[in-house]
Amino acid sequence: MKYEKWISEDDIDWTKMEGLVPVVVQDIETKDVLMLAYANREAVIKTLDTNLATYWSRSRDELWTKGLTSGNTQYVKQIFADCDEDGPDALLYLVEPKGPACHTNNTSCFFREIAMKGDDTYGK
């Protein structure tokens, strides 16, 4: 992916979700989408400062550097922001994961599939 221009965390629209923006987390090698988390300004600054993916835990209401307990940290190589002219309101972290993203030990948190037409259990 190519950037159009460098921006900073100051350009992000922090107003839409009470100071939070959703963060899509993608493995920079495999390109698997690993998880969706949320970050506030402090979490983004800490991520920029340490290169360790840091989020805001909505359930614990605290800053959360992924993997500090489990060891499954995510080394952040690049951060992209979305296209909103009034200020980006979503981020994409491209990471090198040290282990599974999911607390279930799955590589990705997105391992449950919704049945669609043609699938075994669709409409049942």
Add this chain to the structure above:
Amino acid sequence: MKYEKWISEDDIDWTKMEGLVPVVVQDIETKDVLMLAYANREAVIKTLDTNLATYWSRSRDELWTKGLTSGNTQYVKQIFADCDEDGPDALLYLVEPKGPACHTNNTSCFFREIAMKGDDTYGK
């Protein structure tokens, strides 16, 4: 990616964001993350019914089938839900896009990069 079990839109936790969940949209071929959108229950059902990626537009407050105007529809091949035990609260649409995802004509909405350590403009 492998599914662990089939689930349905009824399993999703629709309570956390006033009836909405964030949807990560990924190109099933290139694995590029194309955009982040939001869906309500009706949008997911319409997506399942038509295979055309349908979202809830927060700015227009209406159901939004991507590309009906621009032609840049997204054919949804698979939908994954995240790992929350109390009910998934994020979705991943794997799509075949008919054109650019972004209104700027970029393939992906995530084309603006945030400067990190070592980048030209970091801290400037």
